[in-house]
Amino acid sequence: MSVLEIRDLHVAVDSKEILRGVNLTVKSGQTHAIMGPNGSGKSTLAYAIAGHPKYTITSGQVLLDGVDLLELKVDERARAGLFLAMQYPVEVPGVSVSNFLRSAVTSVRGEAPKLREFAKDLKNGMDALSIDSAFAQRNLNEGFSGGEKKRHEILQLELLKPKIAVLDETDSGLDVDALRVVSEGINRFRASGETGVLLITHYTRILRYVKPDFVHVFAGGRIVEEGGPELAEKLEAEGYEQYTKASA
Ligand code: ADP
Numbered sequence: 001m002s003v004l005e006i007r008d009l010h011v012a013v014d015s016k017e018i019l020r021g022v023n024l025t026v027k028s029g030q031t032h033a034i035m036g037p038n039g040s041g042k043s044t045l046a047y048a049i050a051g052h053p054k055y056t057i058t059s060g061q062v063l064l065d066g067v068d069l070l071e072l073k074v075d076e077r078a079r080a081g082l083f084l085a086m087q088y089p090v091e092v093p094g095v096s097v098s099n100f101l102r103s104a105v106t107s108v109r110g111e112a113p114k115l116r117e118f119a120k121d122l123k124n125g126m127d128a129l130s131i132d133s134a135f136a137q138r139n140l141n142e143g144f145s146g147g148e149k150k151r152h153e154i155l156q157l158e159l160l161k162p163k164i165a166v167l168d169e170t171d172s173g174l175d176v177d178a179l180r181v182v183s184e185g186i187n188r189f190r191a192s193g194e195t196g197v198l199l200i201t202h203y204t205r206i207l208r209y210v211k212p213d214f215v216h217v218f219a220g221g222r223i224v225e226e227g228g229p230e231l232a233e234k235l236e237a238e239g240y241e242q243y244t245k246a247s248a
């Protein structure tokens, strides 16, 4: 059983306050969706939890099983059991997908997986996500299509088995088939009940495939409404306008 607790989090970028007091608790076995209009600070929340240097925590706490993540370096956060899939992954020429994934697994576990075992897990993961075997030898993120980036994120989830996964706009840029494959991957990953998922999205589309237990509406850098899956349906019908007016 794991718990991610975000307490009264305030975050600034270039000394402008973007997050204005976010409170959220995600437990293993739960899927939380954060939804909100563009510019409401959803990615800022993900970057701040990830430890991106551009995002300054001005106050508040982020705890994973009682450990203060904000005190940890980025790789230590991953080792503590946090996984973050970024809206814009970085290209790393000269590093293959396979090498990257093996180093990531090594870093998180604290020891290198046996080559054979890793090769088998990698193949199973790629097969499950309908990823062509040649993909493993490509340079990390170089020329990846939207669908390849997202499949690669879910492949990381399956190999790293984090306690808490934060997925930012995992659904953006996916056609219907890719969305289904990616959603099935998230559903396989969360079926164990041992991990918590924080799914950040602008659109309700992915929530038809990945049913959230809780929905939080983000506007103006804070959560302005919370509910169950029915809230996503309400947003689909009514949009975000009511919230953007209220928070402006
Ligand atoms: P969302 O993900 O909900 O679309 P963001 O977190 O990307 O929202 O952005 C929230 C606000 O913070 C926006 O006004 C955006 O311009 C600003 N912002 C976010 N990241 C940066 C950055 N690295 N530099 C400058 N401004 C930023």
Ligand code: MG
Residues within 6 Å of the ligand: 038, 039, 043
């Ligand atoms: Mg945005």
Ligand code: MG
Residues within 6 Å of the ligand: 042, 043, 044, 087, 169
């Ligand atoms: Mg964003």
